[in-house]
Amino acid sequence: MHPKAIILVGGPSRGTRFRPLSLNVPKPLFPVAGKPVIAHHIAALSKIEDLKEILLIGFFEDSVFASFLQDAAREYPNLHIRYLREYQSLGTAGGLYHFRDEILRGNPEQVFVLHADVACTFPLIAMKKAHEGHRGLCTILGTKVPREAANNFGCLVAKPDTNEVLHYVEKPESFISNLISCGVYLFDCAIFDEIRKALENKKGNVETDIYGREVFQDGNKLRLEQDLLRPLAQSRKLFVYETEGFWRQIKTSGSAVPVNGLYLEQLLQTNPEKLAKNLPNGPEIVGAVYIHPTAVIDPKAKLGPNVSIGPNVVVGKGTRIRDAIILDNVDIKQNACVLHAIVGWNSKIGCWSRVEGTPPSAHHSTSVTKNGVKVQSITILGKEVGIKDEIIIRNCIVLPHKELKQSCENEIVM
Numbered sequence: 001m002h003p004k005a006i007i008l009v010g011g012p013s014r015g016t017r018f019r020p021l022s023l024n025v026p027k028p029l030f031p032v033a034g035k036p037v038i039a040h041h042i043a044a045l046s047k048i049e050d051l052k053e054i055l056l057i058g059f060f061e062d063s064v065f066a067s068f069l070q071d072a073a074r075e076y077p078n079l080h081i082r083y084l085r086e087y088q089s090l091g092t093a094g095g096l097y098h099f100r101d102e103i104l105r106g107n108p109e110q111v112f113v114l115h116a117d118v119a120c121t122f123p124l125i126a127m128k129k130a131h132e133g134h135r136g137l138c139t140i141l142g143t144k145v146p147r148e149a150a151n152n153f154g155c156l157v158a159k160p161d162t163n164e165v166l167h168y169v170e171k172p173e174s175f176i177s178n179l180i181s182c183g184v185y186l187f188d189c190a191i192f193d194e195i196r197k198a199l200e201n202k203k204g205n206v207e208t209d210i211y212g213r214e215v216f217q218d219g220n221k222l223r224l225e226q227d228l229l230r231p232l233a234q235s236r237k238l239f240v241y242e243t244e245g246f247w248r249q250i251k252t253s254g255s256a257v258p259v260n261g262l263y264l265e266q267l268l269q270t271n272p273e274k275l276a277k278n279l280p281n282g283p284e285i286v287g288a289v290y291i292h293p294t295a296v297i298d299p300k301a302k303l304g305p306n307v308s309i310g311p312n313v314v315v316g317k318g319t320r321i322r323d324a325i326i327l328d329n330v331d332i333k334q335n336a337c338v339l340h341a342i343v344g345w346n347s348k349i350g351c352w353s354r355v356e357g358t359p360p361s362a363h364h365s366t367s368v369t370k371n372g373v374k375v376q377s378i379t380i381l382g383k384e385v386g387i388k389d390e391i392i393i394r395n396c397i398v399l400p401h402k403e404l405k406q407s408c409e410n411e412i413v414m
């Protein structure tokens with residue numbers, strides 16, 4: 001079977017919970033475990049036999065993905081990876097329909113569709129095998145989450161013996177099931193007939209664009225979940241493959257820290273040579289730590305577990321860093337401490353200062369504030385933030401270009 005793949009990358013207006021980091025980089029390109037979020041998707045897709053083409057579909061400017069695509073072409077010379085831009089947000093299935101000719105060119109039999117804002121072990125080969133063993137049009141990757149988190153997701157009720165999905169309900173108001181959709185699907189190409197049916201059901205909302213193609217009136221998006229998966233479940237054409245590996249959503253900027261940890265742990269099992277090691281004249285490394293080759297780390301620093309250090313970072317003597325992502329060109333002076341935090345590009349942290357958050361209490365929390373109060377516990381410093389010597393920044397989100405001379409706690413510093 002010859003498949004293609006699509007990554008739904010969304011667009012600029014959707015990154016609000018990812019601020020302040022999305023002010024400088026679109027969420028799909030934010031680095032976790034040393035590479036952009038969607039590079040993990042591509043790495044998993046590259047292992048699928050006969051998969052030659054990956055299409056990123058979204059509504060960012062074309063230039064946003066240009067250098068990422070160049071790097072990806074160098075790393076995967078056998079894959080053809082392109083960006084297709086929606087002229088506006090068309091919804092999670094609208095882009096698939098709009099670009100159907102591109103997707104179906106070369107007559108693929110199957111299409112993987114991956115949300116950009118998820119992190120997981122992407123068991124795509126196992127999903128494909130499961131898909132080929134049933135009569136459905138779609139196999140959806142599922143995972144179990146705690147009962148109280150389930151209604152933030154698409155919920156599935158499936159027959160335990162056949163994995164046939166009996167009900168699909170998108171973000172239900174009351175509890176239905178703790179088996180949820182991971183935002184990773186494998187479709188037979190016959191799905192485009194079902195998309196057409198979904199479209200016909202929305203008929204009054206369709207108009208024709210200047211090229212004579214059908215498009216949706218503003219505000220009437222074609223939604224993969226409600227418009228396609230729900231009817232597929234009703235007609236018994238949807239099956240679930242439950243993952244045994246980890247799965248997380250990347251919604252808030254703080255969620256990048258646990259995701260970083262999960263990908264680093266995975267690397268420790270699969271490619272430990274890509275991670276930092278304890279060397280006689282090097283810093284002390286605890287657990288899984290990624291250090292970019294251009295970073296300079298003092299041998300008396302202690303890093304890890306769950307730390308990624310970006311290009312050209314300088315880390316001083318006596319510094320302690322754990323559960324943190326340190327982005328490009330950051331300068332951390334001696335005896336500083338960075339815990340449960342993300343430090344934005346070009347920021348400076350003074351001597352003996354502490355930049356610290358608290359570990360997230362729930363694994364699947366999707367919001368930064370609740371009832372107007374900040375709940376995200378990871379501390380985030382935006383781009384070019386300066387922290388003077390000997391101060392403490394605890395549980396804060398600091399917007400770009402701020403100079404902090406005093407300690408602060410539980411604040412969004414604007």
Ligand SMILES: Nc1nc2c(ncn2[C@@H]2O[C@H](COP(=O)(O)OP(=O)(O)O[C@H]3O[C@H](CO)[C@@H](O)[C@H](O)[C@@H]3O)[C@@H](O)[C@H]2O)c(=O)[nH]1
Binds near residue numbers: 095
């Ligand atoms: N190209 C494109 N992409 C889009 C659009 N709208 C959303 N996306 C992308 O589609 C993915 C899903 O985004 P949301 O629409 O924000 O949905 P969600 O709240 O994340 O919920 C979805 O994902 C969950 C798993 O993470 C599912 O559990 C849930 O059922 C649903 O599919 C993201 O990667 C987002 O960038 C669009 O108009 N166009």
